Amino acid sequence: MNPIQHHFIGQCTCLSLSPASTVLPASAPVPVPVSGAPSHSSPAPSPADKPAKSRAEQKAERRARQEADRASKQQSCSSSSKTKAPPSELNPVVKRLPEHVQVDDPAVVKRLAKKLERQQIPLRSDYGYKVSLFSHLHQYSRKAPLTQQLSIPSTVIHPSIVRLGLQYSQGIVVGSNARSVALLHAFKQVIRDYTTPPNEELARDLVNKLKPYISFLNQCRPLSASMGNAIKYIKKEISNIPSHFKEEEAKTKLQTCIDRYINENVVLAAKAISKYAIEKINLTSVILSDRTWKKFRVIVVDSRPRLEGREALRRLVQRGISCTYVLISALSYILPEVSKVFLGAHALLANGYVMSRVGTSQIALVARTFNVPVLVCCETYKFCERVQTDSFVSNELDDPDDLMVTRKGKTQLENWHDVSSLGLLNLVYDVTPPDFVDLVITDLGMIPCTSVPVVLRVKNLEQ
Amino acid sequence: MFHLVEKLVEYFRTQMRTDPDMASAVAAIRTLLEFLRRDKGETILGLRESLKWATDCLTEVDSSVAVSSGGELFLRFISLTSLEHQDLSRCKKVMEERGELFLEKISLSRTKVAKLCHTFIKDGAKILTHSSSRVVLRVLEKAAAEKKRFTVYVTESQPDTAGKQMADALRRINVPVTVVLDAAVGYVLEKVDLVIVGAEGVVESGGIINKIGTYQMAVCSKAHNKPFYVVAESFKFVRLYPLNQQDVPDRFKYKADTLRTVSDLSDEHPMIDYTPPSLITLLFTDLGVLTPSAVSDELIKLYL
DSSP states (O other): OOOOOBOOOOOOOOOOOOOOTTSOOTTOOOOOOOOSGGGOOSOOOOTTTSOOOOHHHHHHHHHHHHHHHHHHHHHHTTTTOSSOOOHHHHSOOOOOOOGGGOTTOHHHHHHHHHHHHHTTOOOOOOOSOOOGGGTTSOBOOTTSOGGGGSOSSOSSSOHHHHHHHHHHHTTSSOSHHHHHHHHHHHHHHHHHHOOOOTTOOHHHHHHHHHHHHHHHHHHHSOOOHHHHHHHHHHHHHHHTSOTTOOHHHHHHHHHHHHHHHHIIIIIIHHHHHHHHHHHHOOOOEEEETTEEEEOOEEEEEEOTTTOTHHHHHHHHHHTTOEEEEEEGGGHHHHGGGOSOEEEEOSEEOTTSOEEEETTHHHHHHHHHHTTOOEEEEOOGGGBOSOOOSSSSSSOOBOOGGGGOOEETTEETTTTTTTSTTOOOOOBOEEEEOGGGOOEEEETTEEEOGGGHHHHHHHHHHHO | OHHHHHHHHHHHHHHHHHOTTSOHHHHHHHHHHHHHHHOOOSSHHHHHHHHHHHHHHHHHHSOOHHHHHHHHHHHHHHHSSOOOOSOHHHHHHHHHHHHHHHHHHHHTHHHHHHHHHGGGSOTTEEEEEOSOOHHHHHHHHHHHHTTOOEEEEEEOOTTTTHHHHHHHHHHHTTOOEEEEOGGGHHHHGGGOSEEEEOOSEEOTTSOEEEETTHHHHHHHHHHHTOOEEEEOOGGGBOSOOOSSGGGSOHHHHSOHHHHHHOSOGGGSOOSEEEEOGGGOOEEEETTEEEOHHHHHHHHHHHHO
16 A cells, blocks of 8 residues: 655745744854755866876865865954964864755855856846745746756766756656656666766766756756655765776666665565554554454545646546545644644754645644644654754755636636736745654654654664 | 563563662663663664663563663664674674663762752642652652651542552651542642652653653642642653643553453543643753753754
8 A cells, every 4th residue: 555645736826924033144053955966165176187196185175275264264363362372273173055045145146156157057037036045046937947058968967967958847756756766767867878987987087977867857946855865865876986997887887776776665664664654643443354454434635736636536546446636725623523633744854843845834833732642754864963953054945937827718817927016936845843743754764753763873884 | 583572571670679779770781671672683783772662661561660761861872883893793892881881870969969859848848749750759858857846747649558668658758748649639729838849750842741740730839829749750751742631541540451452442431641731830850950942952962
């Protein structure tokens, strides 16, 4: 039986929030998300021009440069500092915020533009008026996909990656699992078509080849936590290829690694989760001819603009389960009839917060008020080391034009661009505190929300 | 096979009789160790299967959560060693040694818990406790031995009025004690400084399963902002995750005799209830003083 998951999507139209002081100052010590692309604070080596320096040498050079910069900066503003502490104590290694949450800082945007130029990837421009609370995030339009600005055939980016990027930005491939699996399949294709250039080592060169692809995909649509973990895994596998492996051997090994990763973390995990979840669905069982039937009813809660719940509804009805379909505005009306709430998750953060489709925290909150247990189903590969306490700091803004709806021939809001003070906000994710979640069902078993760091630790030990 | 069951049960009952102060789980583990010694199995797998079967038999005799959790932990502990020896008898010997080590560890657990907990009882404290728990008794004995003066309120704890036994035991060590009705918990709480209860089982969420009436007491102490402490040995940690009262499996809710004789359980009154972790302040175990969220961490370490 498939795990029963509710899909929720943002329905935010126009938020009339006063600009609160919750906008993150740029220097706050937020731990850097460990997902693939944004961790490049150094220039990526331009393809095949320079002789390949070893990674240690590059790092040492970078360090020396940073120290020199810091030392010169220290001297220039020494008048303001009272005590002359040595530079290394005054400047602990500041973890940089990822650029995708600093869009309103022009210096960061310039830095990103330079990096993309070096990698020969077009920069995607923002679209439409952004609500001030979220002005630090990107907001793209679906009508202007990044691929329009690429030359065909693109010499830098592999065609399967171009296709994948288009599928992401047009919303053809949606959902955390689907995106990760598609990404891994595209990488398999890339590896198949890859040939090691002369005087290069596969382990290092392939990783460097993947960097512009990841930047490109990030431009098409910001990477999800699961994709970040998958990319980390692949990079680790590639760099661990022993140097004596021939190219064919290495490529086959990588393909098998990817297949195994998908099998273990997505396919088998889903089976394990459904096995545990079934124990929690314990109502009157009705013996029906030769099979035991668990008699229960499912209420699918859905919300605009994505209406992803319809797909779940279709699958449940095909299985013969009696279902009810409501929109999220009817939540408090139906909750008294509900015995348990099952939610899916996009990612689980290290402080126990659940990041999921917008609307999830609303459901968890109302369910808590009605004393209905809330269960979150999430595979362990979606656990990430990030910490987040609110939905503003790091989120995704979808195309605001999605909120326009045409009914009976009339489209409200179709001239929203003309109204200068009007902003449309189409949030994708929100963050639910662990107090509202009773249980998390993972492929390792049932754990409380606060035990996410334990699982991360156990997984790190295994590796 | 039937006479084997009888022998097992008889041994278990004798253990319980000879030392009434021993936890039922400890008696069960002693029985399992003896079973292991006398077992004439030919394979390790067969040995494990028969140990599991023996645990199930004992759970049918005494349906408390601790017996089942203790049995499972015992099995895991003895198999958590390299059993790569060629000779079956040598493997068995290793397992027996591990079993004895386990037994020794857990017989010291109550003392460890008492040592940790008695410091939380200040001089002049008024303590509320529920029903009769040997661990709580040990804690209070230790506090009294440290020359602390305190008074205790015990709930009568129907239907077996176990609270009265607790009161007798406390009077024997000259602790002033008052027995109150189960319904008087809310009334008494304003006079009380802290609440200490034992547990029959500690579940994965950090909540506890204990004699019925504990949940009520926890809710009232939360309303009065009084600390609610739980004392439990680590072999009571069990891999259950109840979401509410109904989610606790029937085999733990009722006494073993009731489960065997009565067919329709809806007329029977459950003997235990589930207290969620949000109402518990701290848990004192032989693994240390834990917050409810740390219990899952410890469980993962114990079971994985």
